[in-house]
Amino acid sequence: MRVTINGKSEQVPAGTIEQLVRQRGLKPEALVVEHNQRIVRQAQWAQVRLQEGDILELLRFVGGG
Template identity: 60%
Template sequence: MQITINGQLERIAQETLEEMVRRKGLAPEHLVLEHNREVVPRERWAQVALQEGDVVELLRFVGGG
């Protein structure tokens, strides 16, 4: 299936938001995830299955001063 992640089309297998984050090797504790224009709390990532045409934005916190 094809979805958009941070503005880029990607072909993926059927997976949840949590599985996608793990597959990409990202640290969940530093992410905010938006799925189809709705921020999804981290505790719900494992319950949200991605569907054809979904749009996901992954936002990472970066420290600095």
């Protein structure tokens, strides 16, 4: 299944946001997930199944002025 992650089209296995985060080895506590322009809070990651063509933004806070 193809989805867009951070502006890049990628092949990912079917599953939930939580599974994707785990597969990518991302630290959940520092991660902000936007799914089709909607923020998905961490508590909901396991309930949201990815669909073909979904657009994901995986964000985090960094240093800035």
